[in-house]
Amino acid sequence: MKLRYALIAILLAAGVAQSSDVDAVGTRTFVLDSLDSFKGGDLEGVTISSDGAVSAGYHYGNIEIPDATSTWATLPTATGTLLATGPKGVIFRVHEGKSEVAAETETMAITSLATAFGGDVVAGGFPGAKLFRSAPGAMTGGTLKPWVELPDSEDVWAVAYDAKRKQIFAATGPNGKVFRVDGKGKAEVYFDSEEPHIVSLALGEDGVLYAGSSGTALLYAIRAPGRARVVRDFDAKDVKAIAVVPQAQGGGVYAVANVYKGSLKTPPRPSTTLTPTVSLRRPPTTRAGKGRLMYFDDAGRAELMLKDDKTHFVSLSLDDKGLPVVGTGSEGQIFSVDKNHVKTILVDTDSRQVSSVSLIGKSPYFASSDPVAFHAVTGRGGTDAVWTSKVLDAGMRAHFGRLQWRSDGALEIQTRSGNTAKPNDNWSPWSAAMKTSAVVTSPSARYVQVRARWNRDANAVLRRIELAFVTDNARALLSEVTVGKSSSDSKKNKTVPASGGPLDKPSSKVKLNWKVENPDKDTLRYRLFYRTIGSNRWYAILPSDTTHTTTSYSWDTEDLPEGRYELRVDASDELANPPDRAWSHSLILQQVLVDNTPPVLSALSLVGGRLKGEAKDGLGPVARIEVAPVGGARFFPIFPSDGVFDDAVETFDADISGVVPPTGGGLLVIRAYDEAGNRTTRHVTSKR
Amino acid sequence: MRVDDVKPGMKGYGLTVFSGMKPQRFDVEVISTLHNFRPGQDLFLVRTKHPRLDIARTVAGMSGSPIYIDGKMIGAYAYGWLFNVEPIAGVTPIQNMLDDLRRPVPKVLAPGTAGSPLPNSSRSSGRKPRRPNRRAGIGNIKRFRGDPLKYDADLHAQQVAAHTRPILSPPAGSGLRPATTDVMVGGLGPAAFQQVTEWLAPTGLNLVQAGGGKAKKKTAATAGTSPLRYVDGGVVNVQLARGDISMNGLGTVTHVVGDKLIAFGHPMFNGGIENLPTAIGRVHWILSTQNRSFKIGEPVQPLGALVNDRQASIVVDMNRVAPTIPVELNIRGAHGAPKTNWRFEIAHDQFLAPNFTSLAIGNALKATTAERNDMTWRAKSTVSIAGAGDIEIEDFGAGAGNPIGSSTMARARLTRAMGAILNNPWKMGRITGVRVDVRVVHRRETLALRGAQLLSPEIDAGNPARVRLLLQPHYGEAMTRVIEVPVPASLAGRRLTIKLTPGYRARRLLPTPQNFDDLVQTLPNQHFPGETIVASYALPDEAAATFAGQVAKRLPPGAADALQTTTQSLAPRVFAARQKIVFPSRGYIVGEQSVTVKVRNVLR
Known part of the structure; x- marks a missing residue:
């Protein structure tokens, strides 16, 4: 059986509502049990590990240094901790909670600091490839004069002091x-690479100097002047930092390699208009890159410890156990990684970068850049530790049920809710603290946050949170029903193909498609019906025991009699809701015609080049009439006598002398189509 | 006499110099009084009676001539009407002029004080004088508004004119002659005169081609031959330039009060506090025209300084000496030229000094070197700056047929440098002298860069790229030259596009000046030497940065990342790094070329 249809349909919607005091869908649950699900909110004083454990973390102070934009290195000394900064090449000293200028240099940035030669501070910077040297106590805010100017170089990127041999190494660029x-300040080339910059140095206990390059990101092990071995050729742009693990802690070397993103513009002309030198309205040209942390054991075996495609790493140090701690370059976080590759977010600052970190000894600290601040670590764990989840979105207004959590040790949990994506004054206040699993008291809302406090057990570890919720049951609404191979096909079929063009092969399969708006995204069941025009009775297309949940259906009309039909689609959320709370919605598609009979050609004659006859179809208009000589390569369309294919019966009287041979006697093929593509073929012989 | 006491029909006289240096009387009769002619200022209408004025009617240069009624000074002859058929003039009341005289003037008029806003005098305003603005000179009407490193003489003239034109111009359609000051110009050729007219006419100055006079500082030789003091009705000149080239604003002294005088009866630039040299002058003749007649004259004896330029008058202090910039120009190579050494002084003014210097130098060069054949000129200028030493500026040009002129010099680096020194955010520098040595050759020493060819399209890492340049002299056979452009080994595996640019077009990487000293250091070094060719190529993955006088030319990407900030707008500028290598060229390169070379990895 074949189908033809008219899509001048009027869509009639009929809503069938079931009233209920509380409309609901199925219960769903927010589950937080991984690093990704726990992070994203506020991590004040907590740490999160990659295996999904939230613990009380570091507490730290904050000494802002607004006269600098970047920190490059730090160095603890007897007179305080020194911070090497840019963009004015100032060394700041932080001591007893205050910062002061320890020394100025005529550079853009001091990049590196080291204690050398019996307690002096040696600093390197750029531009100028100068080393500065001073006793810490003599750094009282004045301008340091260069101690050594390194030849054939423009920048100093790192320094490392060899206490045994009383010599200091300086990594330089651009050669x-x-x-x-x-x-005494005598400088000589120790290693000359083919890279433009050596940007990191670390000295091993055995005297091996490890150097990292920028360019093709090589990690060198330099054992003697000019004798270097490439430990690793990273697929990166630089080896930003190196840390050598003491043999007492297992030995080996950690190295950070980065890939940077962003492009740089051509240099501007110097200007003296005293406008800001950079525009903060434009996004920074350097964006978050990709960072890798590798470990190399004493035998040279490499192990990827940390891989992050969302940030690059700008600092590296070791903790008391010899495990690596890295500072990130885009979100201002500090990560640690253990031997089992469990990554833990130790600190989450408000700065863009953590440029230096030292979590060992009695005075742990870290320093950040953009903006610059010095943070002395004051302790770990305790009541100040608060983890606040990211904003959890139920999609629409939700009623919250029981909140359960799993932790090692006692915690206090609170919730709050609101209807804006960002918490504000319209949100509810934080609820009373829950000490055990309980039903959430925060009011119904689309968004919710959960927070945990470590005020009962500083060593508690939060591992999992589940929060049950049920959203309002919103009625699903059908918005469109179409017939065709797809929704787009149905639009194409609204016009008859041009004369002479190909026609689809007739098929009894009808593709039904419909669109539905389902705000609460609960599962919908669809039912399909048809009836003939003028009838009141609907017949189900689907068997009653079939649960159809997709928005399309292939309807086989082979057994249907010819005629005009209406189609109805019902959508119901009964699968996700109790019967008394379920909603449904219907949409009717009118004027679907089922046609299985081809047109009939009659009264054919071909005399003197004129073809006459009649084409008649059962239900629909005749769509096309065409002729061709037998054996001809193509058919030629002819028009009906009234010029328009718009009736079920069309007569024709056409001059086809250009097609038939003038001498007569030729055999001609005539074909007629209806709109459904049903086709009939006749032959006629031409006469003079 | 008070304004209300002046009645129509009252008769009196005025004083002005018709010829020579001695003021003569002319009769006047009051016609009426125009109230509120200017803000807070009335104007008397008078009819003048004198045989010369019956012909000349209204005369520019008589501005300031004192008018007396019943033996009392009522004001200064100041305004006239275009195409006047009667000798009718407008007289600025003396009271307004005396108010200007009483306005305070800073004790020290160092460069930079000109144009500073000052309070009204306590007498005229009834208020206690406030302290002078400590930032005097910063933001006055004559200061170039724009980036000093992009100083533009034409734009500067437009800016000054935009400020002065509404003040000096009469109401539209009134027919009233603008309160312009006639400037007697001497020593300028037609092109320079045209240039200076374009600059100054919109600012309220009316240029008149005249002689420059011989006004010099008083010496024993001149003692006794020149008047020692200004007199009421005598000639006063504001000397914008003097020497081999001169420009003098000519007007009449209204009244001498002690060591000061008031003159003009209208403003010159209306610039407030000024510090421009003045001189006693003489009048040759009154040139009568149907449009507007004017005095033609010249300075005789420098004396005093214009210290205040207000709506009703200019104020001259005879005890002050205004700074000037002595300029010496020496021209070599103009064989047979009768005059190759030019000396003149320019008023030390933010607007006038750079413009007039370029004008005067261009004029002198054109007068000395005018030639219809090919010519190449090289100018080495030494600008002496008080407290900052000397800087050397290089200018050059090559072409055919009178390539040098005032318009050329207006865009010269010397002009731009002087403009920057005098117009910057930090201070108005004191230029103590300018010496310009110009060498001229009568051939066009240019080399057109017709092509560039890589001798080897691929090079091993660490080896230089050898580029053969095809250079076409202006006359003669084309020549080739091979340059070796060093390429760092770290660029192995890359393709480098080497751009070849004339040195004078290639900019050096310089930091943004942070203070006046930085600016002075920057001025002579913005470009590479003129007779060079610069090969440059991008350094992939590397960055450069400038900040606070520092330049970092090659930074690894990690350092560029650290230098940039998202939280402060005053931070280093970070941008893509380029390597630039300079090669001397015998002549000025014209055109640019580029070649692309592949740098091979060396695996052996």
Whole structure:
């Protein structure tokens, strides 16, 4: 059986509502049990590990240094901790909770600091490839004069002091050299690479100097002047930092390698209009890159410890156990990684970068950049530790049920809710603290937050949170029903193909598609019906025991009699709601015609080049008439006598002398189509 | 005499110089009084009676001539009407002029004080004088508004004119002659005169081609031959330039009060506090025209300084000496030229000094080197700056047929440098002298860069790229030259596009000046030497940065990342790094070329 249809349909909607005091869908649950689900909110004083454990973390102070924009290195000294900064090449000292200028240099940035030669501070910076040297106590705010100016170089990126040999190494650019400088300031090239910059240095207990390059990101092990071995060729842009693990803690080397994103513009002309030098309205040209942390054991075996495609790493140090701690370059966080590759977010600052971190000894600290601040770690765990979840979105107004959590140790949990994506004054206040699993008292709302406090057990570990909720049951609404291979096909079929063009092969399969708006996204069941025009009785297309949940159906009309039909689609959320709370919605598609009979050609004659006859179809208009000589390569369309294919019966009287041979006697093929593509074929012989 | 006491029909006289240096009387009769002619200022209408004025009617240069009724000074002859058929003039009341005289003037008029806003005098305003603005000179009407490193003489003239034109112009359709000051110009050729007219006419100055006079500082030789003091009705000149090239604003002294005088009866620039040199002058003749007649004259004896330029008058202090910039120009190579050494002084003014210097130098060069054949000129200018030493500026040009002129010099680096020194956010520098040595050759020493060819399209890492340049002299056979552009080994595996640019077009990487000293250091170094060719290529993954006088030319990406900030707008500028290598060229390169070379990894 074949189908033809008219899509001048009028869609009639009929809503069938079931009233209920409380409309509801199925119960769902927010589950937080992984690093990704726990992070994203406020991590004040907590740490989160990659295996989904939230613990009380570090507490730290905050000393802002607004006269600098970047921190490059730090160095604890007897007179306080020194911060090497940019963009004015100032070394700040932080002592007893205050910062002061320890020394100025005529550079853009001091990049590196080291204690050397019996307690002096040696600093390197750029531009100028200068080393500065001073006793810490003599750094009282004045301008340091260069101690050594390294030849054939423009920048110093790192320094490392060899206490055994009383010499300091300086990594430089842009010619990729490492210099060795003795206590008298005599400098000589220790290693000359083919890279443009050597940007990181670390000295091993065995005297091996590890150097990281920028360019093709090589990690070198330099054992003697000019004798270097490439430990690793990273697929990155630089080896930003290196840390050598003491043999007492297992030995080996950690190295950070980065890939940077963003492009740089051409240099501007100097200007003296005293406008800001950079525009903060534009996004920074350097964006979050990708960071890798690798470990190399003493045998040279490499192990990828940490991989992050959302940020690069800008600092690296070791904790008391010899495990790596890295500072990130885009979100201002500090990560640690253990031997089992469990990553833990130790600190989450408000700065863009954590440029230096030292969590060992009696005075742990870290320093951040953009903006610059010094943070002395004051303790770990305790009542100040608060974890606040990201905003959890139920999609629409939700009624919250029981909140359960799993933790090692006692915690207090609170919730709050609101109807804006960002918490504000319209949100509810934080609820009373829950000490055990309980029903949430925060009012119904679309958004909810959960927070945990470590005020009962500083060593507690939060591992999982579940929060049950049920959203309002919103009625699903059908918005469109179409017939065709797809929704787009149905639009195409609204016009008859041009004369001479191909026609689809007739098929009894009808593709039904419909669209539905389902705000609460509960599962919908669809029912399909048809009836003939003028009838009041609907017949189900689907068997009653079939649960159809998709928005399309292939309807086989082969057994249907010819005629005009209406189609109805019902959508119901009964699968997700109790019967008394379920909603449904219906949509009717009118004027679907089922046609299985081809047109009939009669009264055919072909005399003197004129073809006459009649085409007649059962239900629909004749769509096309065409002729061709037998054996001809193509058919030629002819028009009906009234010029328009718009009736079930069309007569024709056409001059086809250009198609038939003028001498007569030729055999001609005539074909007629209806709109459903049903086709009939006749032959006629031409006469003079 | 008070304004209300002046009645129509009252008769009196005025004083002005018709010829020579001695003021003569002319009769006047009051016609009426125009109230509120200017804000807070009335104007008397008078009819003048004198055989010369019956012909000349209204005369520019008589501005300031004192008018007396019943033996009492009522004001100064100041305004006239275009195409006047009667000798009718407008007289600025003396009271307004005396108010200007009483306005306070800073004790020290160092460069930078000009145009500073000052309070009204306590007498005229009834208020206690406030302290002068400590930032005097910063933001006055003559200061160039724009980036000093992009100083533009034409734009500066437009800015000054935009400020002065509404003040000096009469109401539209009134027919009233603008309160312009006639400037006697001497020593300028037609092109320079046209240039200076374009600059100054919109600012309220009316240029008149005249002689420059021989006004010099008083010496024993001149003692006794020149008047020692200004007199009421005598000639006063505001000397914008003097020497081999001169420009003098000519007017009449209204009244001498002690060591000061008031003159003009209208403003010159209306610039407030000024510090421009003045001189006693003489009048050759009154040139009568149907449009507007004017005095033609010249300075005789420098004396005093214009210290206040207000709506009703200019104020001259005879005890002050205004700073000037001595300029010496030496021209070599103009064989047979009768005059190759030019000396003149320019008023030390933010607007006038750079413009007039370029004008005067251009004028002198054109007068000395005018030639219809090819010519190449090289100018090395030494600008001496008080407290900042000397800087050397290089200018050059090559072409055919009178390539040098005032318009050329207006865009010269010397002009731009002087403009920057005098117009910057930090201070108005004191230029103590300018010496310009110009060498001229009568051929066009240019080399057109017709092509560039890589001798080897691929090079090993660490080896230089050898580029053969095809250079076409203006006359003669084309020549080739091979330059070796060093390429760092770290660029192995890359393709480098080497751009070849004339040195004078290639900018050096410089930091943004942070203070006046930085600016002075920046001025002579913005470009590479003129007779060079610069090969440059991008350094992939590397950055450069400038900040606070520092330049970092090659930074690794990690350092660029650290330098940038999202929280402070005053931070280093970070941008893509380029390597630039300079090669001397014998002549000025014209055109640019580029070649692309592949740098091979060396695996052996």
